[in-house]
Every structure is written in C-alpha cells, then in structure tokens.
Amino acid sequence: MPERDVVSWNAMVTGYWQNKDLKESKMLFDLMPERNVVSWNSMIAGCVENETVDEVFEYFLSMPGRNTASWNAMISGFVRYGWTEEAAMITGYCKKGKMENARILFEDIQPKDSVSFNAMTTGYAQNGDGEAALKLQAQMLRRDMKPDHSTLVSVLTTCSTLPSLKEGRRTHVIILKRGFASHLSICNALITMYSKCGCIIDSESAFSHLNNPDLVSWNTIIAAFAQHGLYEKAVSFFSEMRMSGCEPDGVTFLSLLSACGHFGTVNESLHWFDSMVKNYNLIPWLEHNSCLVDILGRAGQLEKAYDLIKEMPFELDSGIWGALLSGCCAYSNAELGQLAAEKYFELDPQNSGAYVVLSNIYAAAGRWKEVKRVRGLMKEQGVKKKPAYSWMETGNKVHFFVGGDVSHPNIEEIYS
Structure with a gap:
C-alpha cells in the first residue's frame, strides 16, 4: 500500500489476533504511527480472546480515552474469567501501583x-x-x-x-x-x-x-534454617531433599552458603561452593561469590577474599565490597579497608554504612585525621547516618523504635 491510514493498521492488528497470532498483533500495534480508541479496543479484545489477562488490564489502564466498546471489551473479559467488573478494575489499578485509585473504586462498591x-x-x-x-x-x-x-x-x-x-x-x-x-x-x-x-x-x-514438597518448598525450609544459624539442620534437610529425588539449584546452594556464614566454617563453605560447580554443573552467581567473600572476611582471610573478588567474571556490586569492608573492620585492616570503601563509594555513594565502617577502622588504628576526613566526605556528599531501629508487637500493632526513643505517643502504655 502506498499509504496506510489508521483504519488499515487496525484491520491488520485485529486480523492477526483473530487468527491466534497475538504476538504479531502486538508488534504491529507498537509500530502504529497513530492510534485511535478502536486500536486500543482491538488490543483489549485480542488479549481477552487469547486469555492474557494481565495485558487486558495493562492496555485498558494505558488508554488515553475510553468509550462504551472499551468497557464492553473489559466486561466480556470479567465474565469469561469469573470476576466482577469492579474487582477486576481494582486488580488492574493495584498492578499499576495506583492504590489511591483502587481504594476510591473499592469504597464505591455497594455492597x-x-x-x-x-x-x-x-x-x-x-x-x-x-x-x-x-x-x-x-x-x-x-x-x-x-x-x-x-x-x-x-x-x-x-x-x-x-x-x-x-x-x-x-x-x-x-x-x-x-x-x-x-x-x-x-x-x-x-x-x-x-x-x-x-x-x-x-x-x-x-x-x-x-x-510432596517441590524445589521451592525445600529451598524455603533450608533458607529458614540458614537464617537461624542452624547449619546442621540445613545440611540434614539438603540430604533429605536429594533422597527424595529433588535436584538442587542455585538458590539451594545460596542458602547452604548462608548457613555456613552463620556457622563460621570456611572449609564447609568451600566444599559447597565447589560441589555446586563440580557435582551439579551449576554456575555460581554473584550472590554466591559475595557470600563466600563474607565468610572469608569473617574468618580473617582477607587477602584470599580479595583475590576471589579480583577473579570474579561479573560486574561487581556494592554488596561484594561491603562484605570485604566488614571483614577489614573486624580485623583492623586499614589499607585493604580503604580500597574496599573507595570501590563501595563509587557504586553507592549515598549509603552511610560504608562511611561509618571505614571511620571505625581508622578510629581503631588511631588515625584521627582520616576519621575527620571521612566525616567531612559524608558531609560533602550530603550523606546522613540512618538510625538503627527495633520493633515490638503489642496491642495488635507493630511498634518501631530507634535508640533512646521516647517520642512514641503510647510509650508509657507499651512499657507498662
């Protein structure tokens, strides 16, 4: 065609989804130089017809304007999937994060x-x-x-x-x-x-x-034991998992390495790291390597941790350098700590944690000029230390507190 108008485009978009080729239909829709309400309605109808429910909401909420046909197309989808009109619209707004719109619609529903x-x-x-x-x-x-x-x-x-x-x-x-x-x-x-x-x-x-627990179930319980520092229980359930015929994945080994971190054993962590590669042909993720750096750092093997970082075939994130920095703080290694902190600042300059840790390293070494320099750098960058907080549950509500907090409106009631 020497010239194509919106009617021509709409005809092709509709033709494709009517012949069960929604992918091609969506591709043409994205390429349209201009769209009208018919174009949008066609895509909504196509998604309903091809049972791609999430995309129905996406197109409906993205429309610049709606007519009766738009609502009819949506309602036909609601009926097909057994949803009420209002509830489906609430779900659509929620998926977009528009909770205020969803709340208004919810309040209007009677009954x-x-x-x-x-x-x-x-x-x-x-x-x-x-x-x-x-x-x-x-x-x-x-x-x-x-x-x-x-x-x-x-x-x-x-x-x-x-x-x-x-x-x-x-x-x-x-x-x-x-x-x-x-x-x-x-x-x-x-x-x-x-x-x-x-x-x-x-x-x-x-x-x-x-x-019949699946892989997610096994990973979830192993992660729970790891979170509580129960290394032996985590390993025991890993053995049960293997006996049941369920093959581990990267998430499984991440939990095992995390359990090793709480348990404080370098040999076991190296065993699991090697096992995932040699026995299960799994390629370690950045998170696996970060966990191993943390374990080596906790054990004081800082140079080995740094060597591991240098060999990583990944684009490193702040978590890797933060793990090394924590180890340097625990073992008062100012030189390596400074290097880790500088790398951390490049990736996450607004995180106060690294500044505080580096300041503590210098303070432990009596390098007060460096402490002053780090604090000046924080001020220069506009970085403020976020206070740590804890919480307690009482009266059907969770209450959050920072250190020395006496500003909570129910402080006397809570502690009485």
Whole structure:
C-alpha cells in the first residue's frame, strides 16, 4: 500500500489476533504511527480472546480515552474469567501501583463482596502497605467473608515483612479452617513467615504438612534454617531433599552458603561452593561469590577474599565490597579497608554504612585525621547516618523504635 491510514493498521492488528497470532498483533500495534480508541479496543479484545489477562488490564489502564466498546471489551473479559467488573478494575489499578485509585473504586462498591475484598487486600500487601492489608482481612472476617488462596499468601508475606507473629498465627488458623494446610504456596509462605518471626520450630512443622514438597518448598525450609544459624539442620534437610529425588539449584546452594556464614566454617563453605560447580554443573552467581567473600572476611582471610573478588567474571556490586569492608573492620585492616570503601563509594555513594565502617577502622588504628576526613566526605556528599531501629508487637500493632526513643505517643502504655 502506498499509504496506510489508521483504519488499515487496525484491520491488520485485529486480523492477526483473530487468527491466534497475538504476538504479531502486538508488534504491529507498537509500530502504529497513530492510534485511535478502536486500536486500543482491538488490543483489549485480542488479549481477552487469547486469555492474557494481565495485558487486558495493562492496555485498558494505558488508554488515553475510553468509550462504551472499551468497557464492553473489559466486561466480556470479567465474565469469561469469573470476576466482577469492579474487582477486576481494582486488580488492574493495584498492578499499576495506583492504590489511591483502587481504594476510591473499592469504597464505591455497594455492597462489597469477597472478590472485591480479596482484590484490595492482595493489592495492599503487594504494594507494601501491610497494615492496611491486615485491617482489610480483619474486616472480611467480621463480615464472615472468606479470604481466597492468593490473599492468604499475600497476608502471610505481609506478616513476614512487618514481622507480625500474632497476625501470622491468626492467618494460619484461617488456613486450617479453610483446608489449605497442605497447599504448596501457602505452606511455603507459612515456613517463611514463622522463620522471619523467629519461630523456626513452627516453620519445620508447616513443612511437615506437605505431602510432596517441590524445589521451592525445600529451598524455603533450608533458607529458614540458614537464617537461624542452624547449619546442621540445613545440611540434614539438603540430604533429605536429594533422597527424595529433588535436584538442587542455585538458590539451594545460596542458602547452604548462608548457613555456613552463620556457622563460621570456611572449609564447609568451600566444599559447597565447589560441589555446586563440580557435582551439579551449576554456575555460581554473584550472590554466591559475595557470600563466600563474607565468610572469608569473617574468618580473617582477607587477602584470599580479595583475590576471589579480583577473579570474579561479573560486574561487581556494592554488596561484594561491603562484605570485604566488614571483614577489614573486624580485623583492623586499614589499607585493604580503604580500597574496599573507595570501590563501595563509587557504586553507592549515598549509603552511610560504608562511611561509618571505614571511620571505625581508622578510629581503631588511631588515625584521627582520616576519621575527620571521612566525616567531612559524608558531609560533602550530603550523606546522613540512618538510625538503627527495633520493633515490638503489642496491642495488635507493630511498634518501631530507634535508640533512646521516647517520642512514641503510647510509650508509657507499651512499657507498662
């Protein structure tokens, strides 16, 4: 065609997805010099027809303008996938991170059903607002509504992040009542939640309810033992995993190396690092190497750690140099520590941690001029030390505190 107008493009875009070639349809849509509402509606209809649900939301939310056909195309998708119109729109906004839009839409729904509650609760959890997610789940229970599978996983993840053991246990009760205790993804989320909340025995108990644990399940429980410094338990479960016929992957060995880090054994860490390469033909990631550098640094083998860094075939990140810097601080190696810190500053100049560690190294060596120089550099770069904090759970809420904090509005009530 010597000239193609938007009608010609739309005809081709529609023709491809009608013949089950959505990939080609999307490619032509992306190449269109101009689009009208028909173009967007065609892509929505194509995604509905080809059952690519996530892309339905993506195109609908990206449209510069919508007409009746746009809404009809979306509604046909809602009906096909068994979702209500409002809940599907909430999910679409949540996927885009537009929680305020999702909340407004949620508030407009009358009456609210379990589908809309589940969509909103999951959205809050996935966008990092754990407190709002837990509040909505509580509202669901008061209304005698049932959280679905994805909502329960999201809420457990929220409880892991806060961490909130009380809400985690409450969610576990709901899981038991709903008969989800042996569901793979829910059990995996339970293992992580209990581990992050300090209850490793409950993590192991949750794992025991799995009839056929998959690789993710094995990796999750091994990581839980590693997090708690239980090296022998991690190795024991690795052996059980192998006996069950499940092949380990890079994540498995990362957990084993992490367990070695807590246990403080260089020989074991080198054994696992070599084993993943020689016995399982796995190529070590940057994270594996970073873990090994950390272990060598903790053991005082700083030169060996530095040699390992120099041999790495990766683009190094700040974590590698941070691991070496920590080892230099523990063993007062100012020269290597300065080199590690300079490399760290190049990659992450606004992180206060490296400045503080380097300052501590110089202070331990009595090099006060260097301490002053590092503090001046922090001021020059506008870097401020972030205060460490801790938390406690009471009264159905997690409270965060910094050192010497007396500003919390309920401080007397909490400690009474």
